[in-house]
Amino acid sequence: MAVVAVVAAANAGDVTRRDVVWLAVLMVAALVYQEAIRSIDRVRDVAVAGSSYTHLLSVWVFASVLLLPPVLTAVLVVFGYLHAYLRIYWRRVLFYRKVFSAATVLIASVGAHVLLAVMYPGQGHSYVEALEGPVGLAALVAAAVVYRLVNYGLVLTVILVTNLDRPARAALGNASDHLMLSGGVALGCGVAMVMTIEPWLMPILMLTVLGLHMGLLVPQFREASRNDQKTGLFNASFWSKQVSDEMDHARRLDGTMAILVVDLDHFKRVNDRNGHLAGDLVLRAVAEAIKKSVRTHDIVGRYGGEEFAVVLPGVTTNGVLPAAERIRDAIAQVRVAVTDLNGVERVIAGLTASVGAAVFPDHGTDRNSLLLTADAALYEAKDAGRDRTRLAGRTIRVPSARLPATPVPGDHLRH
Numbered sequence: 277m278a279v280v281a282v283v284a285a286a287n288a289g290d291v292t293r294r295d296v297v298w299l300a301v302l303m304v305a306a307l308v309y310q311e312a313i314r315s316i317d318r319v320r321d322v323a324v325a326g327s328s329y330t331h332l333l334s335v336w337v338f339a340s341v342l343l344l345p346p347v348l349t350a351v352l353v354v355f356g357y358l359h360a361y362l363r364i365y366w367r368r369v370l371f372y373r374k375v376f377s378a379a380t381v382l383i384a385s386v387g388a389h390v391l392l393a394v395m396y397p398g399q400g401h402s403y404v405e406a407l408e409g410p411v412g413l414a415a416l417v418a419a420a421v422v423y424r425l426v427n428y429g430l431v432l433t434v435i436l437v438t439n440l441d442r443p444a445r446a447a448l449g450n451a452s453d454h455l456m457l458s459g460g461v462a463l464g465c466g467v468a469m470v471m472t473i474e475p476w477l478m479p480i481l482m483l484t485v486l487g488l489h490m491g492l493l494v495p496q497f498r499e500a501s502r503n504d505q506k507t508g509l510f511n512a513s514f515w516s517k518q519v520s521d522e523m524d525h526a527r528r529l530d531g532t533m534a535i536l537v538v539d540l541d542h543f544k545r546v547n548d549r550n551g552h553l554a555g556d557l558v559l560r561a562v563a564e565a566i567k568k569s570v571r572t573h574d575i576v577g578r579y580g581g582e583e584f585a586v587v588l589p590g591v592t593t594n595g596v597l598p599a600a601e602r603i604r605d606a607i608a609q610v611r612v613a614v615t616d617l618n619g620v621e622r623v624i625a626g627l628t629a630s631v632g633a634a635v636f637p638d639h640g641t642d643r644n645s646l647l648l649t650a651d652a653a654l655y656e657a658k659d660a661g662r663d664r665t666r667l668a669g670r671t672i673r674v675p676s677a678r679l680p681a682t683p684v685p686g687d688h689l690r691h
Contacts (some may be wrong), residue, residue: 278350278379281386285346295401298471299340299348305467305478306336306356314364333360337381338423338464341388343471345401349385353378377431384427388419404468420461504578506556507563515577515585519643522575522589523636534596536586537632537650538566538603541662543582546624554614558624561612569606570599593635593667600631600665628663630654639668 310333333356340349357378365374392403395415399406407416432448463481470477502514510518519535526533540562547555559582566576566584575587588599611625632654640646649668657666 278382282350285386302336332460335460335464338461339467342404342468380427380430384423387426388423404472507578509563510577512579518575532592534588534591534635537654538584540582541628550616558612561610565606565610569602596633630657630662631665634668
């Protein structure tokens with residue numbers, strides 16, 4: 277499709293010497309950019325596997341859409357993707373995937389060029405000078421939308437049909453990445469205008485693009501700092517901070533909040549009989565079940581091992597037990613297909629959990645006291661035979677200096 281599109285658009289004006297010079301400038305800019313972001317993109321390539329990938333080569337490609345005939349845009353795209361594969365993705369990404377990505381960009385570029393040709397007939401292939409007033413802005417936005425939707429739509433379709441085992445939302449990518457790419461396309465318009473007015477200002481725009489690219493790592497850094505790698509839930513440190521924040525909020529509003537400490541019963545048997553890989557699958561399934569059984573604004577974390585913890589903002593003593601029972605019921609419904617240590621496929625089901633519950637301010641007025649109170653209730657549930665929920669029956673008050681500000685995962689939740 278990409279080859280046919282480029283060939284069909286090959287008669288969109290003759291290639292001039294100025295076009296060749298502009299192509300050379302854009303190729304050099306793309307080369308410098310990709311060499312500068314090699315180490316960053318290797319990190320991102322691993323982090324965003326299985327979702328749409330944002331690449332700011334589009335800055336230079338969209339600039340070429342506004343300046344060059346489709347044939348020369350095709351040269352720039354092929355050059356950019358081939359260079360990126362050889363210098364960044366060699367032996368890390370299957371070659372045909374980059375061929376496919378390049379093809380989607382070519383189709384999107386031709387689509388944007390055709391739209392501009394329809395809106396500005398007889399203009400040739402350089403549209404920068406014609407983009408004036410509200411009509412020019414509308415034409416530019418329309419071309420950018422066509423470029424983005426065609427490229428993204430083709431890539432997203434293939435990701436969805438080749439990753440049927442993953443949630444569809446995982447293929448969509450980060451919202452911040454989409455915003456970043458939209459900014460990159462807009463910057464491509466700026467590049468085209470600077471090239472026609474004062475090409476020597478290009479180095480300034482290069483610095484802007486590099487700074488924009490650094491922002492693409494922000495979602496990965498943020499997720500790594502607050503999420504548990506096995507389950508995707510908040511890790512112990514970040515969850516504990518959320519407890520303190522929600523408690524401060526409830527204190528200011530004279531409100532309530534509850535916490536639940538959830539511990540899978542006899543989870544060691546799962547690991548002993550099926551291996552730790554199977555155990556990890558079970559933990560992920562349980563984490564997903566807990567998230568689906570609570571409200572969207574409740575805060576779920578993994579506190580270490582087979583222990584989970586939930587913050588329930590606004591929940592009172594009367595409401596905490598039903599919430600805990602919904603979680604226990606959801607865990608009981610979990611079924612996970614695994615391969616055991618003997619290579620036999622089997623289904624793990626019938627999981628049970630014990631839950632300890634505590635409510636602010638009834639059972640504690642600071643984070644450490646509330647956690648210890650919920651933990652004591654969990655012990656009571658374990659001692660009573662497991663597979664049940666216990667609401668704290670007493671208040672434990674501990675000076676905050678006696679406990680670390682950020683609990684160590686699993687440190688005080690061992691059973």
